Amino acid sequence: METLEVIRNRCSLKEQISPREIEPGILYTVLDAARYAASSRNHQPWRFVVVQGQPAVQALVDAAVTGTNAVIRNAPVVIAVCARPQDDSISNGREYYLFDTGMAVANLLLAATDFGLVTHPMAGFDEAALKRHLHIPEDVRVLMITPLAYPASESYDEAARERLSQRSRKAFEEVVFFNRWGEIQPEMDAIRA
Amino acid sequence: METLEVIRNRCSLKEQISPREIEPGILYTVLDAARYAASSRNHQPWRFVVVQGQPAVQALVDAAVTGTNAVIRNAPVVIAVCARPQDDSISNGREYYLFDTGMAVANLLLAATDFGLVTHPMAGFDEAALKRHLHIPEDVRVLMITPLAYPASESYDEAARERLSQRSRKAFEEVVFFNRWGEIQPEMDAIRA
Numbered sequence: 265m266e267t268l269e270v271i272r273n274r275c276s277l278k279e280q281i282s283p284r285e286i287e288p289g290i291l292y293t294v295l296d297a298a299r300y301a302a303s304s305r306n307h308q309p310w311r312f313v314v315v316q317g318q319p320a321v322q323a324l325v326d327a328a329v330t331g332t333n334a335v336i337r338n339a340p341v342v343i344a345v346c347a348r349p350q351d352d353s354i355s356n357g358r359e360y361y362l363f364d365t366g367m368a369v370a371n372l373l374l375a376a377t378d379f380g381l382v383t384h385p386m387a388g389f390d391e392a393a394l395k396r397h398l399h400i401p402e403d404v405r406v407l408m409i410t411p412l413a414y415p416a417s418e419s420y421d422e423a424a425r426e427r428l429s430q431r432s433r434k435a436f437e438e439v440v441f442f443n444r445w446g447e448i449q450p451e452m453d454a455i456r457a
Numbered sequence: 458m459e460t461l462e463v464i465r466n467r468c469s470l471k472e473q474i475s476p477r478e479i480e481p482g483i484l485y486t487v488l489d490a491a492r493y494a495a496s497s498r499n500h501q502p503w504r505f506v507v508v509q510g511q512p513a514v515q516a517l518v519d520a521a522v523t524g525t526n527a528v529i530r531n532a533p534v535v536i537a538v539c540a541r542p543q544d545d546s547i548s549n550g551r552e553y554y555l556f557d558t559g560m561a562v563a564n565l566l567l568a569a570t571d572f573g574l575v576t577h578p579m580a581g582f583d584e585a586a587l588k589r590h591l592h593i594p595e596d597v598r599v600l601m602i603t604p605l606a607y608p609a610s611e612s613y614d615e616a617a618r619e620r621l622s623q624r625s626r627k628a629f630e631e632v633v634f635f636n637r638w639g640e641i642q643p644e645m646d647a648i649r650a
Contacts, residue, residue: 266460288645297465305580363562366563369560401638436489439492456486
């Protein structure tokens with residue numbers, strides 16, 4: 265699919281998960297996309313632990329995920345996104361393991377969207393329990409988890425359209441300034457390419 | 458362009474910058490792409506200060522960018538990527554303003570690549586000087602700067618091909634584990650979709 269279309273159509277839809285298995289080649293390609301991301305001094309701090317198969321996913325959820333996020337128990341794959349802070353630059357207090365892993369995850373989410381897969385990045389989980397469960401070393405942080413799944417077929421398109429139509433984003437003028445902080449260019453959205 | 462192609466072809470090429478101006482509609486669309494990113498509890502912490510026009514870009518570089526990064530002085534546009542830490546979640550010490558802004562920046566870099574534009578994310582700049590120069594508030598961090606430019610035409614394709622062919626990335630098996638930390642699935646790259 266066209267890049268801009270994928271960027272605009274990506275959405276988080278944990279409520280729309282089919283237990284259908286994901287083909288190994290598609291799983292590989294989605295994970296592989298993350299590896300192409302830029303990173304500070306090419307440190308590539310990102311690591312992914314792929315939990316696959318319903319029994320393994322359900323055991324993970326029982327161990328470390330509660331509340332509404334537990335709906336991902338039906339996914340065929342859950343990816344735990346990890347990084348070790350000391351594997352990347354720290355510049356003037358800015359910890360690039362977070363920034364760089366965020367860039368890699370965006371690639372992964374877009375590649376998944378391109379294959380028509382559902383994702384839903386979540387920061388809400390019990391990090392200590394998840395690390396114990398997946399044997400993740402003490403000095404590695406778990407930054408995010410996401411299910412990776414085919415959509416629950418009949419209702420997905422409608423749910424995605426509804427989600428996208430209700431999606432709330434700050435206005436362009438709230439987040440983009442010109443030449444100095446706070447300076448806006450009005451009506452720039454009229455000239456979208 | 459197809460999403461996977463853009464993800465795989467994005468590269469950092471500050472040496473290949475044309476001073477040619479960027480059309481406002483393309484500039485808008487590249488910045489707009491960042492707004493569609495996911496973020497923790499939809500906090501959308503990202504802010505962008507777009508410095509445009511050679512005099513403004515050169516003044517910025519003179520104020521805050523030294524060494525090899527100063528080559529971006531020829532760009533028609535430099536984007537300063539900013540975020541306020543307290544605008545986003547902090548979960549168990551993980552500061553999501555960095556992670557979420559990373560996701561937004563990946564969207565921006567991919568949209569730029571889709572338009573054939575050169576980018577080069579840089580963490581190396583004098584943050585205090587840059588903030589003074591752009592009137593950025595004390596509590597806002599500048600996470601990254603990137604030029605946005607058309608490629609210096611004749612040599613670009615060759616330079617990009619060379620850069621991509623020499624690009625060093627950790628092997629899939631070094632960054633992707635299955636079901637527990639350190640457990641690999643050998644030869645998974647044979648099944649790329």
